[in-house]
Amino acid sequence: MSTENMSLLIGLLLPSAYIAYTDAKSYTIYDKASLPIILAGLVNAIRAGDLPMALMGWAFGFGLMFALAAAGGAGGGDVKYAAGLGLWLGFPDTVHALLFAVVIGTAWGTVRLARAGVLRERLKALAAGVYLRVFCGVKGAVPLQKIPDDPDAPLPAGVVPFGTCIAATVWAVWLQSLIFKGVV
Secondary structure: HHHHHHHHHHHHHHEEEHHHHHHHHOOOOOOHHHHHHHHHHHHHHHHHHHHHHHHHHHHHHHHHHHHHHOOOOOOOOHOOOOOOOHHHHHHHHHHHHHHHHHHHHHHHHHHHHHHOOOOOHHHHHHHHHHHHHHHHOOOOOOOOOOOOOOOOOOOOOOOHHHHHHHHHHHHHOOOOOHHOOOOO
């Protein structure tokens, strides 16, 4: 295994596997996993001479997830994890990885809502809210479920551990790159 792949494995992939597990189990991304990803990503970017693209990826990942967290749709662990991912992948690849993670999360959330028996009601409320907002100008008409600030409060139906979705994307992209390089 090359030094680059070994760095990626130790600095991003193994902590991502831990994040996927803890986020799926307890909806928590611990700093002891996300902060080393940030530090290792910064060191790797400096070593590889790709610091500008890494910082752009960091800014995009951090900025996007910070905006979602401010709106109540993500947690602080997601913000730090996406920022670290941005340092490892750089700007254009961070956009693609987070977009793919959103696709995974949306599919997973839709299945969870369907299993909870509330998918049809949520879709009706969403359609009505979008109609009121777009055609009638009613602000705040689109119903969005927020993640509660209290960690002991029950989560709304359909909430998905997004860190797990990001981790799945990271592993899938890495395995895909190995396949295309002919390593696997």
